[in-house]
Amino acid sequence: LAKLFSNSFSALTAEVGLESPEGNSDKLKESETALVQELFDRSSIREIIGLYFFAIDRREWDALSSCFTPDACWESSSLNVVRTGIKAIIDKMQDVGRFSATSHMASSQSIKISGDTATADTFALVHLVFGPLDHGRIFVRGLRYLDELVRTEEGWRIRHRRHIAI
DSSP: OHHHHHHHHHHHHHHTTOSOTTOOOHHHHHHHHHHHHHHHHHHHHHHHHHHHHHHHHHTOHHHHHTTEEEEEEEEETTTTEEEESHHHHHHHHGGGGGSSEEEEEEEEEEEEEETTEEEEEEEEEEEEEESOTTTOEEEEEEEEEEEEEEEETTEEEEEEEEEEEO
16 A cells, blocks of 8 residues: 555656656655645644534533634624633533534535635534434534634644534
């Protein structure tokens, strides 16, 4: 598998002109470093968005807090609510306690990175259980999250989140 990846990567870099006929690999090394950094950033952003879903569904408020910058803003156009700061956001998120269970699932996503900032546009489905788990009612709705993220010393964090019911 490693050889296959190496050969594929070599073919791709040659196709886009990153390899020098003289064997000078400085340009390739810079390109590889940038590619690895972008892949790592994208993975880290997906992970923090996934942690947000997991933390809400598990009611793990400390984990949810770790998804945001201290001055983060969370807004919901469908609920006509805006919360600023981690404590205010967590207080609002604890409203999910009115459901017996929730299950958030991300679907399509677009991430754009520019230095130490990024935007993410994530579509998701959520199952909300009203009443007893064994015979309650289940409500399914689509959601869209428009996020502004920033790279911090702790990793990528959400600075601004728009929650849109669809």
